[in-house]
Amino acid sequence: MLLSKTKTAIESIFPLEIKEADYARVGYHLEVILDAEKVVSLAKVMMAQGFYLEDVTAIDLNPDMEVIYHYAHTEGCCRVTGRAYTPRHAPEVPTIAGIYSGANWHERETHDFFGITFKDHPYLVPLLLPEDADFHPLVKEDGKVKQLKDIKRAEVKEQAGAPAAGEGKPAPAGGEKGEKA
């Protein structure tokens, strides 16, 4: 119920970007792969659907860093993961702190760890690191950083029509529905 309602709502704005995931294996039902500028519109949809923001985080990848938004719902079981890509050398995504106030701290934390700039963030200074920190601990050394295809599930299929942002997008896992559909 909740899942299909959410799916329809997201689909109306992101028809190409939305994918269903295999809940039993990955722990979330829907995956939305976005351009960096669109994370705000996703946040708006999720807010309207009554979701709360679990966290904002990132993964250091070459050539594009992946910024991840986890949403969950309090009336049932539906988890949505939003992914956006931003160039590793100058990572920047818009802030969603205007919609989800809690994102303020999550984005500051992600800024600490990865050096990602959240555009228009009200107060983007180190939260967990010292005030004068000039390093980003979770940015990997050049030799260690991997590409997107190195961390995606084996059954990767090139999906026609997926937004251009790095290669090797995860395909929907066999079209299976999540457990609590």
Place this chain on the structure above:
Amino acid sequence: MSYFGEIYTGAVSLIAGLGVTGKALFQPTVTVQYPWETIDITPTFRGHIELVTDEETGNFKCICCGLCQLNCPSHCISIKSSKPEGAKKKALDSYMLNFTTCSLCGTCVEGCPADAIKFSDDYNLAGFSREEFYFDLVKRAREEK
């Protein structure tokens, strides 16, 4: 609520609280005067690790495989071993445990293929310097004997 009403409810809740405390006065003591009295340590207690000796031969069970050193998340074990002249197996020269960084997680004990280490029940550990907690377990085991 009226002024007197407040006084009344305040007094009732005060007396109720005092009642609980009063009852506790007549219950047996639950604390122990530590240095003079001690309580038993459970057999599963995790103290620092120690080497196990083989009952029959009197030697350490350790086969010097180095797995504990490899598995330890805090890198606090370092072993040195050598093969004495004419002996078939390697023998431990020293087994250094840096107890200051040990998190007592048990990874080393579980991963040991020869069951050669176990947790001791030694909890009375205090010292004046960091160096006192760099244990040589070989020496410690010999001293105990």
Place this chain on the structure above:
Amino acid sequence: MKIERNLEEHSLYLNMGPQHPSTHGVLRVILKLDGEYIEEAEPVLGYIHRMHEKMGENRTYAQYLPNMGRVDYLSALSYNQCYVGAVERLTGIAPPPRAEYIRVITTELNRLSSHLLWFGAYVLDLGGFTPFLYSFDDREHILDLLESITGSRLTYCYFRFGGVSKDITDDFITGTRAFIKRLRMHLPMYETLVTKNVIFINRVKEVGIITPEAARRYGVTGPALRGSGIKYDVRKNEPYSIYPEVDFDIPVQDGCDALSRYIVRMLEMEQSMRIIEQALDKLPEGPVMAPKVPKKVKPPKGDCYFAVETARGDFGIYIVSDGTETAYRIKLRTPGFSNLSIFAEISRGTLLQDAISTMGSLDLVIPEIDR
């Protein structure tokens, strides 16, 4: 968010912490005061930041296990459970039923001990010393029970991928039953002593109002959310382990204030006891470790999210594996982080003394917030 210092104004800037007894750890809150009223509050974090997420990228999956007990030392087993759950989901290892039951029994005991500590410490923050001693007396029994099977008293590292490290003993089972009987007898005493106390009620009632709408904007979870009338508990909403097989309720209060959060936690203790009793009754025989767990856990490429309900709320782990022995990325979503982030908003315009009761009612554990 940011407190601008304006020395012309007649405001008082007060640093609460980092060594303040009521922050229960090293948290600093900068308060801008107008008389006794808080104009702005800004929590400053990071005093006990240890970068657990980076450690996860440098250690093998098994070596990361002991870290979990140190993220939130008061409900270490929930964190253990979440981490092994995530790795099990990633690798497809299925723990045997007995292990799942043992996990739930010990985790619920841990939740009880966490709530008991919170109860004592909260009343202590508000100036009542005696209840603290009673609740620690009760908590001591849980620590003894858990020590007898896990070997540690606080930072447990008991669960393994595919099971638990050690089977529970008959002594533990009888001890647990005896303890539940004891705590059931003591809970009414807590009620007389604290819940019905006039001073206590005056300090917590209608203090620290979290509206359901604000709770959602900030991602508040756990008892703090249930005190705002939203019935959300990961154990029910997204059942894991054996929670679907036991019968328990989710206590909800809709006062939105510190008192509601207090009552939710007190009612939760009874529910935890119910879960433990049922799990002990149903405890199946059998092994406590899955038969074929590889010595070196090496999950396939891919990511996975796993969430559990800890004593403080929804804790989630997001693991990304690149097919090697160490994780490529481990994200810990801790409940306290989101719960504290609402503090600046809800303390605005309240009295300084109310800030203490608000903060205490959020049940903060600083190592978990700073990670």
